[in-house]
Amino acid sequence: MKIVILGASGRLGAALLREYREKHDIAGFNHTQLDLSNLDAVRAKLRAIGFDLLINAAAFTNVDACETERERAFLINGEAPGILAQICNAKEAKLIHFSTDYVFDGEKRAPYTEKDPANPISFYGESKLAGERNVLAAGNGHVVVRVSWVFGPDRPSFIDAMIKRAQQDENIDAVADKFSTPTYTNDIAGMLPQFFDREVEGGILHFANAGKCSWQEYAQWALDCCRDGGIPLKARTVGALELSDMTTWTARRPVDSVLSTAKYTELTGTTPRAWREAVADYITRFYFKK
Ligand SMILES: NC(=O)c1ccc[n+]([C@@H]2O[C@H](COP(=O)([O-])OP(=O)(O)OC[C@H]3O[C@@H](n4cnc5c(N)ncnc54)[C@H](OP(=O)(O)O)[C@@H]3O)[C@@H](O)[C@H]2O)c1
Numbered sequence: 166m167k168i169v170i171l172g173a174s175g176r177l178g179a180a181l182l183r184e185y186r187e188k189h190d191i192a193g194f195n196h197t198q199l200d201l202s203n204l205d206a207v208r209a210k211l212r213a214i215g216f217d218l219l220i221n222a223a224a225f226t227n228v229d230a231c232e233t234e235r236e237r238a239f240l241i242n243g244e245a246p247g248i249l250a251q252i253c254n255a256k257e258a259k260l261i262h263f264s265t266d267y268v269f270d271g272e273k274r275a276p277y278t279e280k281d282p283a284n285p286i287s288f289y290g291e292s293k294l295a296g297e298r299n300v301l302a303a304g305n306g307h308v309v310v311r312v313s314w315v316f317g318p319d320r321p322s323f324i325d326a327m328i329k330r331a332q333q334d335e336n337i338d339a340v341a342d343k344f345s346t347p348t349y350t351n352d353i354a355g356m357l358p359q360f361f362d363r364e365v366e367g368g369i370l371h372f373a374n375a376g377k378c379s380w381q382e383y384a385q386w387a388l389d390c391c392r393d394g395g396i397p398l399k400a401r402t403v404g405a406l407e408l409s410d411m412t413t414w415t416a417r418r419p420v421d422s423v424l425s426t427a428k429y430t431e432l433t434g435t436t437p438r439a440w441r442e443a444v445a446d447y448i449t450r451f452y453f454k455k
Contacts, residue, residue: 166190166361169216171199171249172223177263177312179319180350181220181357192216196223201245202237211252218361219253221246221262224293228267228416231289242292247299254305261360266313266345266373268294271419276377278425279311279369287416301368308360309369310353313424314383316444317350318451324444327384328391328452331400338404340411341381344421346373349443359433370432371424374440381405386441390448 166189172178173193182193192214199210201223211219224242225231231238246262253260267290268283285291297309316322324347330337353372360370378386384403391398408420430436 166218167216168192168218168220169194169211169214170220170222171201172196172221173198174320175222175226176317176320176322177315177350177353178220178222180317181222181354183319184351184354185358199223201241204240204245204248207245207248208252211249212255216256217258219249219258219260220357221249221260224263225289228287228289228418229414231292232287232415235288235292238288238292239295242289243295243299246296247303250300250303250305250307253307254303257305259305259362260300260307261357262296262300262307262309264297264309264311265290265293266311266422266424267419268297268311269419269422271421274421276423276425276427277371279367279371279428286419289416290419297369306364307368308365310357310360311369311371311424312348312353313345313373313422314347315350315353316347316447318447319350323380324383324387324447327403328387328396328398328448331388331391331398333399335399336404337384337400338406339380339384340408341379341405342420343408343418344377344379345419345423346375346377347383347440347444348373349447351447352437352443356429356433356437363432365432370429371426372429372437373424373426374437374443375426376440377423378440383440383444386444387448390445391452394449394453396452
């Protein structure tokens, strides 16, 4: 299978590239090599090459910047995915497009299924929802995969920032009243191939590790794992912040955006591992040797 991955230098795209390189014929494009905000260039570049599967892990992911750069967010996250789907249609190729738990408003207070109505409360969420709709409207068996709180070795995220702070400072804190599920890029890479040549009813799938936590609990677990592995830290515990303390954030964020993976389990007969296990694995593999 010939696969093209967009967003190849991003946290998720780089992990997919690394994991699939040995088994598949893979080409990756990073932001410099293919800019999703230049739709003519996207058409020209992708039409010129052959592939069976296009994976779009590229996006304008800075949630606050999307509030002020709305047109750009809509172009990259909303319009470009629809163009990618059309390019795939012309080649009879499949598109797997990544989206986010931020398409939900967070008010359900129970895990969101693929059938729950989206109701974004940020422009990032709105632009990503527009992208989902454009991909699905193009038809042809394309799949939208929503993920939450992505972490992994290829680009630092919240967990790495918290570990770094704990190494430098005795007092650290994190938001305790916002909930979702940390999801390991390597686990996403393991789950995805089951859908490379499989139709998904409704076209949307939720991928996340199992369970639920606040950012404070997530950070505390990361510190506990580091401590168990003998990594010296100045901070022992993570203090609690409230969402309302985050006055520098311009975008609203959903307070409880846990994604249900029941559909994934129904389709594959497997359950993603717990987020605590995934975080422990990540820290063991990428911090213990440092
Ligand atoms: N990170 C999370 O917690 C999270 C949560 C839910 C959903 N998601 C979704 O998961 C997917 C992967 O995100 P990620 O975590 O891997 O984020 P990431 O590390 O920010 O990766 C996104 C990639 O897209 C690239 N990009 C940005 N603008 C582009 C453009 N105009 N043209 C081409 N490439 C562009 C970025 O390149 P540069 O950095 O060089 O600009 C970056 O390599 C995205 O669809 C995101 O919406 C992420």
